[in-house]
Amino acid sequence: MDFTNLLAPEVQAFINQNIDSDITRLLLKKSPFPNVTMQEIIQQIKGKKVAQRKFAFLLKDNLVFPPNLNLEQASSQSTAEYKAQTLKGNSFLDLTSGFGIDAYFLSQNFEEVTLVEQNPGLIKIVEHNWKTLNREANFINQNLEEFLEFNKEKFDVIYLDPARRDQNNKKKFLLEDLSPNLLEIQEKLSSISDKIIVKLSPLIDISYLVSELQNINEVKIIAVRNEVKELVLIIDTKKEREKSKDTKITCVNLESDEPEFSFYINEEKIATSEFSESLNYLYIPNNSILKAGAFNIISEKFGLKKLHPNTHFYTSENKIEHFPGRILQVEKIDGKELKKNDQFNIISKNYPLKPDEIKKKYKLKDGGNRYLIFTQSIIGKEILRSR
Structure with a gap:
């Protein structure tokens, strides 16, 4: 396979100039180069765009990118x-x-x-x-x-x-x-x-x-x-x-900025969790922890209480640093305190309503800097608002 024509300076310049061009429109145009097709040019443009988000070390001159399937x-x-x-x-x-x-x-x-x-x-x-x-x-x-x-x-x-x-x-x-x-x-x-x-x-x-x-x-x-x-x-x-x-x-x-978390499979098998209603701080494990099924060992190692056997949220009165996930300072509220068009990032776990249903019921807007958590603890359903 010879890349000589594709790597010609004028071809490479054209590719770089069209990184942000509309691919569909480019396909309708004739290639300005007799020995390089527009399809070959577009393949390189797509490759550079993937490299921008996946492997920036390849954003250099005179490199060649394969079809999109290989890139993805x-x-x-x-x-x-x-x-x-x-x-x-x-x-x-x-x-x-x-x-x-x-x-x-x-x-x-x-x-x-x-x-x-x-x-x-x-x-x-x-x-x-x-x-x-x-x-x-x-x-x-x-x-x-x-x-x-x-x-x-x-x-x-x-x-x-x-x-x-x-x-x-x-x-x-x-x-x-x-x-x-x-x-x-x-x-x-x-x-x-x-x-x-x-x-x-x-x-x-x-x-x-x-x-x-x-x-x-x-x-x-x-x-x-x-x-x-x-x-x-x-x-x-x-x-x-x-x-x-x-x-x-x-x-x-x-x-x-979350730390790694390691454990042994048998540690999780013998670990136990204490349960509690939500306290001053709420801990939401990242998805690598949830994939690992580290539901009890995470509670034990960080000295946290779990909200409910089927709610993988954790809580403490005082803040525990270096937790592999999100830490929110929260307060319990009644749904009646919510006002129309209030804006929150809504989280629903082990709760009957999904986020879209919650937004519709309480007429809330999505987004902003505050969190609203609908969940269940050992004492029943809870609505928590980040402070």
């Missing part, structure tokens, strides 16, 4: 940087390179890097970009299963991000439905590396993963701005796991 499936720069924080060694293997965002960051502390990708056009793009960015690697255009069948090398770390959609683009969540099937290749992977890192959908059940896969040392639940983006499994076949082979769960909410 790629990890963001922030999640890739986070995953790379504790990795180092001699040899790194990415078996599902894709657009190479994860590999670029995860491999930064390794001497030898190997990227495997079955899409020939995509691996050529990655190879070109890495050379432009002065990063070296072995780029292999091959099916993952074929590579594993003939490979004789061992690697310090293996990374893979199995495809989670079938031929009809439907999402898949069982391990045997992913491509590759982790259950089929886990022994082969363990034979060529002691550490395997697997990125999975945030919708996959954690207890299911731990029961089906061997040697999961840690599960990282990665959220960005309170949206859970991915689960990352750290499979360590040699290291003795702590807590009698218990699995560690680490919850993180990137691009926030």
